Amino acid sequence: MISYNLLLLINVLLLLLSSLTKNKAFLYVALFTSLLFFGFRFEVGADWYNYVRKFYLADNLNYIDYLETSDFGFANISYLLHYIFGNYQSLVFLMSLLSLFGVYYLIGVQKASPAIFFLVAYPYLIVVVGPNYIRQGAAVGLLCLSFAFAFNKKNKSAMLAALFAILFHASAVVGFIILFFSMYRVNFKKVVYILIITLIGIVVLGPRIVSKLDFYVNDFSNQSTGIYFRIILYSIPFFLVLLNNKFFSRDDVESRVIKFSMLLFMVISGVSIINTVIADRLLIYTIPAQALLASRVVSDMKSTINALLVSMFIFIFSIVQLNSWLEYSLWAKIAWIPYNNVIILDLL
Template sequence: MIPYWILFMIPALAALNAGPTRRVRQDGTRHTRFSAAWFLILFALTLMIGLRYRVGGDWGAYFDYLDHARYFSLMDSLTQDDPGYRLLNELGLLTGLDMLFVNTVSGLLFSIGLIAFCRSLPRPWLGLTVAVPYLVVVVSMGYTRQSIAIGLVMIGLVALGRRRAITFILWVMLAALFHKSAVIMLPIVALTATQNRWLIILLVGITGAIGYQVILADSSERLIRNYVEAEYASTGALIRLTMNVVPAALFILYRKRIRINLAEYKVWRLFSLISLAMFFMYFTTSASTALDRVALYMIPLQMFVFAHLPDLMGRYNGRNSGLVFLITLYAATILMVWLGFGTFSRAWVPYRMWLG
């Protein structure tokens, strides 16, 4: 467990000692440039995610992709589901590093998106602290393909907050090459870019049709079978939905106090409403597996809200050390509970590194 706690303590200590970022762009958003410290974090995250060995619930399943790449041609691989991830496997075989290459590049792509998103927050270190217990430890080390997609979507969300709708769509489409479920994020651009109801319907239809044709046309029945018609419920789905519904409720409660531009406000209000709706749908539908996977894309809401919360509950732009400490303690509790009592945490503990 020690490596996970070290990974958590680095941003946690930085969050406790850092004040909010006061420099903003003309559009009200923050700069996302990486400083030397953040490059070191990028390096550490990439290594810990990429060099892990037999860590994560889906560890064995991902070798099927490597075997497919070994016995089939590149063109055959690229015509299958998730061609971006399959290309990584082809490159892994080409370099001779196999899964080590695949996981390291996957970790790098995820970490770039995570850090870019954190840098867009008023308290970047606090955002990263909140991300480590679940998004980093569980998702990036257990849902490799979807973690890449989430990382790329987070870059898109930064762009969307700057009113760059086309850029957001491009990042989402790129994310869908690694995990087709990313297309569910496409309607967000329509629902946040305009107030015209008919234009919203048109944009949702267009983006949905493009996503279906490019990504899902050949595999929609299997996607529905796997995620909606599954007879089993995702273990812990309610807990993960609750983790999203807490910041969603906080955003709705403090929405009039939050100081962000209108584009960002629309995005995170929508994320909050979706998270609240999915929480209640859990009790009224049998699609807990589908809800659980969609909820992974809502995780950035946790980082966004908790990085703003000290300014919402305390003095704006003040250090608000007590509130930062409570949020850090909340994140530490999540990590402790997961590592100690998680149903599948045995697949993560102990952490092992690939030594060749």
């Protein structure tokens, strides 16, 4: 538990220094520190051995057959790394790099508070999703990269990064939708109506849709026991918008990313009625918007005291969320604690 908390504190300090000094060198050091921590992790994550098994299927399968074992992008990279290095640790490092680089690149591009963004993203997106759902972690990283490109008006690069994200995990189409509606002006009220109708359709027709997706549903047959708790947690950053009266009057790409993520959050929360695991996985794509919103709310506060109070609340909440999961989650005790790192193990 100490190692995860220590990484959090180191990153917060480095990102605060980056913000105060306007020097991105501290941001790069923060990325490097996290990459050392997660990129060289060993036997960390509940799906660790499952991915190890899939990686070494390349010993017995030809290229075409191996592509059928996973999403196109992930399968290609996995097969290539197996051919070049023959070591699963190479895949762990590359997936961590894709995941973390995208998150930190977005932290550097967004104009608000880097430390607040990190505190919102760290307990679940960085600690849980990245090391465990490694395909989805890479997909979220690529989507963060696409958002950052869009903020800098690099629309072609943004679309390309989002499409690559889908190649790593098909569910990343949710992030692609957020990006598309944010980059290209669409009547916001019409989108609201469409999403409301979609939500009603999901609730009414959902069971029939699920019955036609036997493979996908059976693959996620175990229900997510923490989904409703996480829905409550995910809602908190969005409620922070109430502290920012100017938010809904803004119409820049970043604001639209947050707005459409809020709408999709409500729709996906409705999906939990049908299948909690599917909803749990899709809600992951709203975390970057939560972090962006919390960061912007704090930076927009005119009162320094209020900004400090809200920042302290987010800091304490992040630590409580992280340690509650590490302390009480069975999966955390099985697959995250103790933390192992190949560099440390080699030195020993």
